[in-house]
Amino acid sequence: AQTIHQWPVAEIKAVGSPLSLGCTIKGKSSPNLYWYWQATGGTLQQLFYSITVGQVESVVQLNLSASRPKDDQFILSTEKLLLSHSGFYLCAWSRANQAPLFGEGTRLSVL
């Protein structure tokens, strides 16, 4: 069975500091990978997707970047955090054009 793991579970960071969030998928080769952001009490906003190693497409610009260094790994990062980056970050994977399946998320508080 496939498993998806996000790290860290939660982060408290200062404005202007760097950030790196990670996501690993086990048990599935060449998955499509996605990053979503969710404001507290809000809907999900798709940030990035990747269908192959080394290739990442941006869906919305939020002063964040993403990379896929390995087939099973997806990284979300920024060099300078903003207050508006606070929220819940969710990684998901899917086969081809199928329903995304989500990880447990990382809660980020920027102070």
Added chain:
Amino acid sequence: AQSVTQPDARVTVSEGASLQLRCKYSYSGTPYLFWYVQYPRQGLQLLLKYYSGDPVVQGVNGFEAEFIKSNSSFHLRKASVHWSDSAVYFCAVSASTGNYKYVFGAGTRLKVIA
């Protein structure tokens, strides 16, 4: 581009009563449609999905949804709710042609009362 409207931000029902959560989508092509549930401080769990075929799809925990193309709707239903169904429910749409974009509605917060 796809979009989703969930017109009810909050719904309260009594335990044992039936439930319908509304979802309307906008997409000029053939959509793929999904319902997810989110419990507090957790990720999203897939309840059901529609790709093609029978417009009534069954999901987990007694949930079902009906795709009505003429109405651009994909409402979620359950015959009898339990207190543990209290959560936030999201409807989502993607393009069947595979543009790798999944658009979510604003969500409906369901509260089940005794």
